[in-house]
Amino acid sequence: MNFNVEQTDAEQKTQKYLGQKGLIVLITFLSAFIPLSTDLYLPALPRMAENFQAAPSLINLTLILFFIFYAAGSLFWGPLSDKYGRKRILLAGLILYTAASFLCALSGDVYQLIGFRVVQAIASGAATAVAQAIVKDSYSGQKRVSVLALVTSMTMVAPIVAPVIGALILKVTSWRGVFVVLALIGLLITFAVIAMEETIAQRSTASILESLGRLGVVAKNPGFMSLLLTFSLMAIPMMSFISSSSYIYVNQFGLSEQVYSYFFAANAFFMVVGPLLYMRSTRFIKPVKLIKVSYVVACISGGLISTVGVSSPWLFALSLVPATFMGSITRPPSANLMLEQQKGDTGAVVSLMSFAFTIFGSIGMILISLDWADRVRVMGLMYMIFALLSLIMWQGISKKAYVQKVLQ
Numbered sequence: 001m002n003f004n005v006e007q008t009d010a011e012q013k014t015q016k017y018l019g020q021k022g023l024i025v026l027i028t029f030l031s032a033f034i035p036l037s038t039d040l041y042l043p044a045l046p047r048m049a050e051n052f053q054a055a056p057s058l059i060n061l062t063l064i065l066f067f068i069f070y071a072a073g074s075l076f077w078g079p080l081s082d083k084y085g086r087k088r089i090l091l092a093g094l095i096l097y098t099a100a101s102f103l104c105a106l107s108g109d110v111y112q113l114i115g116f117r118v119v120q121a122i123a124s125g126a127a128t129a130v131a132q133a134i135v136k137d138s139y140s141g142q143k144r145v146s147v148l149a150l151v152t153s154m155t156m157v158a159p160i161v162a163p164v165i166g167a168l169i170l171k172v173t174s175w176r177g178v179f180v181v182l183a184l185i186g187l188l189i190t191f192a193v194i195a196m197e198e199t200i201a202q203r204s205t206a207s208i209l210e211s212l213g214r215l216g217v218v219a220k221n222p223g224f225m226s227l228l229l230t231f232s233l234m235a236i237p238m239m240s241f242i243s244s245s246s247y248i249y250v251n252q253f254g255l256s257e258q259v260y261s262y263f264f265a266a267n268a269f270f271m272v273v274g275p276l277l278y279m280r281s282t283r284f285i286k287p288v289k290l291i292k293v294s295y296v297v298a299c300i301s302g303g304l305i306s307t308v309g310v311s312s313p314w315l316f317a318l319s320l321v322p323a324t325f326m327g328s329i330t331r332p333p334s335a336n337l338m339l340e341q342q343k344g345d346t347g348a349v350v351s352l353m354s355f356a357f358t359i360f361g362s363i364g365m366i367l368i369s370l371d372w373a374d375r376v377r378v379m380g381l382m383y384m385i386f387a388l389l390s391l392i393m394w395q396g397i398s399k400k401a402y403v404q405k406v407l408q
Contacts (some may be wrong), residue, residue: 017195023138026192028151029185030090030131032158033097033124034070037182038063039162042246042264043257044175051175052110056247057369061114063243064365066121070254071358073125078351079211081130082204087136087196093126094190101183110304120182125354127189132350139197144339146279149332153275157268157388163261172278190294202372214348217355223403224341224349230393231334232356234298234327237382240368241267241320244375252375253313267324274328287333288398295391301326302383323383341403 015023041048049059081089100120107113131151139147169177204211219225249260281290301323309319335353342349364382372378397403 012180015197017197018192022192023134023196023229024147024151026196027131027134027147028155029189030127030134031151031155031190033127035155035158036162036185037124038066038242039118039158039264039268040169040182041175041178042163042172042242043261044178045246046250046257047170048110048113048175052113054110056311058110060243060365060369062110062117064362064369065114066117066124067239067358067365068126069118069121069361070124071355071362073122074129074214075125075351076095076212076357077126078129078133078347078349079214079345080208080347081126081133082200082214082345082347083206083208083211085198086130086134087193087198089126090193091190091325093123093130094186094193097123097127098183098186098190099188101179105179105183107176114337120185125351129347129351129354132335132339132348132353132374134199136295136346141361143334144386145222145336148335149278151274152328152331152335153272157272161265163264167258167261179237184242211347214345215352217344218342218348218352221342223400224338224352226393226397227334227341227403228339228352228356230390230397231338233386233390233393234295235260235357235361236364236367236386237298237302237323237379238327238364240364240379240382243365244368244379248316248375249313253316255313263313267317267320270321270325272329274325274330278329278332281329287383291330291334291394291398292391294330295387295394296389297326298323298393299384302380302385302387304380305383306377306380308376309380316376319380323387 018026045056045059045063048054048062049056077089077093097120100116100123103116104113104120108114135144135147135151137287165181166178201214204214206214211266239312245264246257246260248259249255249263255263278290285293304319304322305316309316309358338353339346339349368375368379
């Protein structure tokens, strides 16, 4: 599979108030909405279960349902942004997110919390779906890949700092303070979006139903859909770790909430350096081979997790690092490759990308939340199985004529 270099970049949209650097920072925060909305309160999950006197499986619904409804929300926000513009849709989603976050903090019981988290999740879809659409609006070719790598890397800072900040918040207040912080973040980003210049060059003149119907048009693109399925599979084991990490480190390995946050942050560090190293790695290895290697490494990493990783928190963390690192280093090229499969319908494309990743991630969270005797061993098996399946699919799809071959 040979990739061809695009010779020109799209003319960047001017940003009178934010500037180009400010736009990238805004895109980063929008892209980080999901890790901020989940990882910030991960250290509080065990304490929330005690506070509400609820089973961990019920508390986990605040996480699982968040991802499911976020996926559903992202489906319609993207196409609507093609019709009404990126800015209007962002403002609508952010205002709803901020209000829902405050209501989460005021929840009287676990069922109210679950309900407000659902609203918060639907609103989050506007931020992440439109963020990727803005990237495609504003950049093309190698410049887009560079921006995707930079934004992905900066976004991965959120999983590093969020659990640590969450643990610090828990030292001075209850879990409710975590949601107040999320509301304030939503309010701050709302002001930044107000200052943003619209990035879409031409809005769709179709009706709302016709705009949503573009999802079906994109779904009929075999190149896009085959890549989407292949690249989304690894969300299953990855999100199984995100949702169960606090129980593994705190309950299974007996660590404190603060120490757990350090382990979680250490793993997230490799999510940051991966995209930054991607641009350098292309000098030595072609993107298509790099993706193949990432699946092989993830499979080996899964084997280590299932064997030596069950022994201690240190061995578990070290066994997980290879899969985390290789997964992050291939995110920019895989995202750009999917974006290039469809000309136009950007909102629908990014909506389906967010939807698929989140749905597969939710499957991973549901699987790991079952009553397993050893979650660590199960997680390792999930990495092995889905990395092997992704490798087999990639080997076949990367050679198909219907896949647009572009330099990643």
